[in-house]
Amino acid sequence: xxxxxxxxxxxxxxxxxxxxxxxxxxxxxxxxxxxxxxxxxxxxxxxxxxxxxxxxxxxxxxxxxxxxxxxxxxxxxxxxxxxxxxxxxxxxxxxxxxxxxxxxxxxxxxxxxx
Amino acid sequence: xxxxxxxxxxxxxxxxxxxxxxxxxxxxxxxxxxxxxxxxxxxxxxxxxxxxxxxxxxxxxxxxxxxxxxxxxxxxxxxxxxxxxxxxxxxxxxxxxxxxxxxxxxxxxxx
Numbered sequence: 001x002x003x004x005x006x007x008x009x010x011x012x013x014x015x016x017x018x019x020x021x022x023x024x025x026x027x028x029x030x031x032x033x034x035x036x037x038x039x040x041x042x043x044x045x046x047x048x049x050x051x052x053x054x055x056x057x058x059x060x061x062x063x064x065x066x067x068x069x070x071x072x073x074x075x076x077x078x079x080x081x082x083x084x085x086x087x088x089x090x091x092x093x094x095x096x097x098x099x100x101x102x103x104x105x106x107x108x109x110x111x112x113x114x
Numbered sequence: 115x116x117x118x119x120x121x122x123x124x125x126x127x128x129x130x131x132x133x134x135x136x137x138x139x140x141x142x143x144x145x146x147x148x149x150x151x152x153x154x155x156x157x158x159x160x161x162x163x164x165x166x167x168x169x170x171x172x173x174x175x176x177x178x179x180x181x182x183x184x185x186x187x188x189x190x191x192x193x194x195x196x197x198x199x200x201x202x203x204x205x206x207x208x209x210x211x212x213x214x215x216x217x218x219x220x221x222x223x224x225x
Contacts, residue, residue, distance in 0.1 A: 043203065107155070
């Protein structure tokens with residue numbers, strides 16, 4: 001059973017398009033995240049939701065809009081894609097907002113904008 | 115702000131060699147410290163963690179000790195294997211749920 005699953009695994013699209021990445025977790029966690037990993041493997045948090053409420057929103061362009069229909073899902077919609085959006089996007093989840101909790105990551109979605 | 119600095123890779127070692135990947139942090143207060151590992155084509159997995167000073171995290175033969183005096187959390191393994199080839203990330207967090215990652219260190223073990 002996959003704990004955190006994201007789709008698609010690979011996404012190639014043209015500049016200016018709008019695309020979505022879906023994420024689902026079956027761990028019963030109430031906190032979910034989106035991270036961006038650039039070509040140098042640097043990981044940076046983008047968003048965090050707890051019980052469908054946005055709790056972390058780093059400096060991310062407005063073209064990125066997360067949506068959490070329920071606490072098991074956190075989707076990422078990107079408008080007007082740009083070349084610099086090419087990266088691997090990781091979804092993750094953890095239980096609660098307590099310190100020391102372990103985050104479980106999905107396998108990543110490699111987005112390539114051409 | 116909080117930050118994590120880890121040794122730049124790539125690191126290439128022979129099987130059974132001793133491994134050290136350095137990690138130091140800057141933070142106001144005492145964060146929890148983590149090592150995550152990313153195997154090829156996979157997401158990150160927690161390798162080990164330590165939540166307070168002098169704690170030692172260990173898993174799969176890897177160890178790291180939370181050193182408050184030197185603000186360090188170096189990852190060590192006595193005898194590496196080919197299957198340890200991966201990218202290793204040092205990270206910290208406080209109670210705000212946000213993991214701050216280092217830049218990652220790519221480790222390649224050759225037979």
